[in-house]
Amino acid sequence: MLETRVQISAAPSVLLVDDHSAFSTTFCNFHTTHNNHIPTFIREFMSLVNFYASWIFRCPRWIYLKLRYPEKEIIDENIKKMGDFGERIAKEFLSRKYRIFHGKRRFLEFDEFRIVGKADFKVLTPQNSFEIVEVKRVKRLRRFPMARWIAQLNLYMAMESISSGFILEVSDDRIRKGNWRFSKNLFKKSVQYYRDVKEMMDNGDPMMKRSECWNCSYKHLCEGMW
Numbered sequence: 671m672l673e674t675r676v677q678i679s680a681a682p683s684v685l686l687v688d689d690h691s692a693f694s695t696t697f698c699n700f701h702t703t704h705n706n707h708i709p710t711f712i713r714e715f716m717s718l719v720n721f722y723a724s725w726i727f728r729c730p731r732w733i734y735l736k737l738r739y740p741e742k743e744i745i746d747e748n749i750k751k752m753g754d755f756g757e758r759i760a761k762e763f764l765s766r767k768y769r770i771f772h773g774k775r776r777f778l779e780f781d782e783f784r785i786v787g788k789a790d791f792k793v794l795t796p797q798n799s800f801e802i803v804e805v806k807r808v809k810r811l812r813r814f815p816m817a818r819w820i821a822q823l824n825l826y827m828a829m830e831s832i833s834s835g836f837i838l839e840v841s842d843d844r845i846r847k848g849n850w851r852f853s854k855n856l857f858k859k860s861v862q863y864y865r866d867v868k869e870m871m872d873n874g875d876p877m878m879k880r881s882e883c884w885n886c887s888y889k890h891l892c893e894g895m896w
């Protein structure tokens with residue numbers, strides 16, 4: 671575990687940086703498409719379901735409602751503001767060591783659906799290699815990053831064909847940097863998760879994940895629907 675103290679001018683106090691472990695793995699083969707090569711009218715014409723990488727392992731009912739009723743979602747503006755602030759802090763932190771690029775929208779295509787998404791950042795390291803960065807603004811640092819954040823980062827690595835990346839957790843007074851390598855196993859589990867959700871949606875009965883109900887943006891709709 672590496673700990674570094676850094677001063678970030680946009681933040682009110684000294685930030686602590688933890689650099690913690692990685693897991694190793696290998697790349698696998700799948701179909702990656704950079705969607706800016708595809709004309710818009712063709713993209714709109716294609717009718718595959720688009721699952722966002724940020725939805726990985728989320729409540730299947732929430733995913734169903736998000737796809738079906740995007741206009742009815744109630745988004746907490748404070749959470750959005752917190753996220754934007756975290757990204758600004760992360761950008762300043764990254765710019766001290768890396769050359770930074772904003773992520774571009776990509777997708778991975780499968781037989782019945784696509785996984786789409788955009789990494790927060792892609793950075794060029796001093797060793798001249800690229801890494802993917804996912805930023806998470808948190809109230810306080812938990813013992814480990816959430817499994818779904820790691821799966822999300824893993825999907826972005828697959829989309830960009832880049833084998834390593836890190837999650838930057840930004841709390842009020844600390845930044846923790848967790849390094850991860852692409853996991854083929856986690857990638858397979860992630861694709862299977864979307865496949866299962868797609869099947870549940872086709873059957874009209876997506877499963878509940880009650881652990882997420884407390885701050886769900888579709889609670890008002892979900893409660894009376896099933």
Ligand code: SF4
Pocket residue numbers: 729730731732735877878879880882883884886887888889892893
């Ligand atoms: S209220 Fe609970 S079950 Fe319903 S969509 Fe939200 S998280 Fe899922």
